[in-house]
Amino acid sequence: MAGALVFEPAALQAAVAAVIAGFGSGPAECDEVARNLVEANLTGHDSHGVGMVPRYVEGFLEGGLTPNARVRVEVDTGPLLRLDGQAGFGQVIGREAMAMGIERARAHGVCAVALGNAHHLGRIGAWAEQAVAAGLVSMHFVNVVARPIVAPHGGADARFGTNPFTAGVPLRGRPPMILDFATSMIAQGKTRVAHNKGEPVPEGCLIDDQGRPTTDPRWSVIEPPGAILPFGLHKGYGMAVLCELLGGALAGGQAGHREQGSRRRVLNGMLSVLIDPRALGDPDRFESEALDFAAWVTASPPREGFGPVQIAGDPERALRERRQREGIPVDPETWRQILEGGERLGVPAEAVSRLGRPAAA
Ligand SMILES: NC(=O)c1ccc[n+]([C@@H]2O[C@H](COP(=O)([O-])OP(=O)(O)OC[C@H]3O[C@@H](n4cnc5c(N)ncnc54)[C@H](O)[C@@H]3O)[C@@H](O)[C@H]2O)c1
The missing domain is CATH 3.30.1370.60 (Malate/L-lactate/L-sulpholactate dehydrogenase, NADPH binding domain)
Structure with a gap:
């Protein structure tokens, strides 16, 4: 992610937990919410990671989210x-x-x-x-x-x-x-991430407010809305x-x-x-049939332009390992929105930044 800030996962979790405390959540809830969001980033689903916090702040300030429930x-x-x-x-x-x-x-x-x-x-x-x-x-x-x-x-x-x-x-x-x-075609949060980064989404994913095809993520992020297909x-x-x-x-x-x-x-x-x-x-039969099928299907030789055949869940595990090692990239606009969300709940941005210790990529 060009120009991204990179966070050590435990530090990002501590920073996000500090923002969640601003909702009035107890310590266990702060840790649980922050851990789950950071885990989504670790698995590569940035759309469902820490970038959701500003939306949660808006939902809470409207009275639509109840902490400690x-x-x-x-x-x-x-x-x-x-x-x-x-x-x-x-x-x-x-x-x-x-x-x-x-x-x-x-x-x-x-x-x-x-x-x-x-x-x-x-x-x-x-x-x-x-x-x-x-x-x-x-x-x-x-x-x-x-x-x-x-x-x-x-x-x-x-x-x-x-x-x-x-x-x-x-x-x-x-x-x-x-x-x-x-x-x-694409998770809504991925259009938000693309919009924050100023990037288009792939063709065939979006229509504008007139039903015409578009690659501009604004049609799923700001008014007036179009639609994802x-x-x-x-x-x-x-x-x-x-x-x-x-x-x-x-x-x-x-x-x-x-x-x-x-x-x-x-x-x-x-x-x-x-x-x-x-x-x-007959759990043994299930286990051996399932395992043999997984081995059979992943033994298919890769087509040109593809890596080895995988089973769903494999890509997330590989990325989790890598991001644990190399850190989690967060684009600066998303980080700014998280800090702003914290400020709206009375959590000083400097305190959150100090915990997160982001480094430029
Ligand atoms: N809570 C909500 O309201 C809500 C709404 C929509 C989506 N989501 C979440 O958004 C996340 C992202 O969804 P998405 O549609 O962008 O996911 P995606 O398009 O990245 O697809 C992910 C799935 O495809 C598998 N996969 C990816 N590459 C593969 C490959 N080469 N071979 C085999 N399997 C492969 C992954 O292991 C995973 O199971 C999900 O975690 C979903 O639960 C949540």
Whole structure:
């Protein structure tokens, strides 16, 4: 990233935790939120990393984000949970919801967790990683309750969010599969990162407010809005609708058909299905078949212009290793917005900068 500031991960985490303290969060929440955001940067998903802090500040100042909130249980049949996130920090609510789901899946073999009204759940892959670390398979369908930003296939304006789909599969003998993507051509945060850096987005991702193709990220960042296109034509569009129906209408009780106006908070609904492979009776067979398939598919010889074939989750692990070593790049505009966000909460910019100790790349 040309002209970026580079942060040592622990220092960046300490700086962001200091800003989160300005929300009135307790020390554990400050650490949890900052750790989760820095982890998103480590895995290369800068769109869901520390650059989200200014947006969280705006959501909080509007009254749309509730610090120190806990999950409220609304339905509990054992293997089926319905939870209300009470507009709490998604980084905390998500972890708590998944911990409850993991416990139930271990007891019953399966658990469906319907979580509504969580503030931004960040990188959804974090929740699949939590399930996989407990030896579980997981699937997550997520909707985004905010101003719409993605157009339906063939539509000329935005009608829903970037609705991510995520799955985690433990693979004994190799790192897990963590498939984690927005159902839009590009995650909205990636258009924000491009806008902050003054760079265009790739062709075929965006339309302007007249429905015309454009590569200018301003159409997803500032008024008047255009729209991001769904990935994979009608197929990705179908997945986005599924995320809205399952994560939104079914799990969260809130799908994106209401006017959200200019509100800055971001709520997520998430339907998570957790399965314990051991409860299906033949875990050895699952493990050996899955591992053999992973070896088979990654043995495909690379085509010209490509590196070795990978399994989803591999690129994030490689980047995490590199950024742990070399530091996390943050563009100066994003860092300025983080400091400004802290100031709006009464956290002096000098104190945050001192903790972060950014160095020019
Ligand atoms: N909370 C929210 O409201 C929200 C909304 C949208 C997106 N998100 C998050 O945004 C993040 C970024 O999403 P995105 O759509 O930009 O992701 P992306 O386009 O970078 O795709 C990432 C996925 O593709 C896999 N992948 C990448 N290169 C690969 C390769 N060569 N071979 C095999 N697999 C490969 C990755 O391992 C990962 O599973 C995700 O973490 C998502 O959860 C969150």
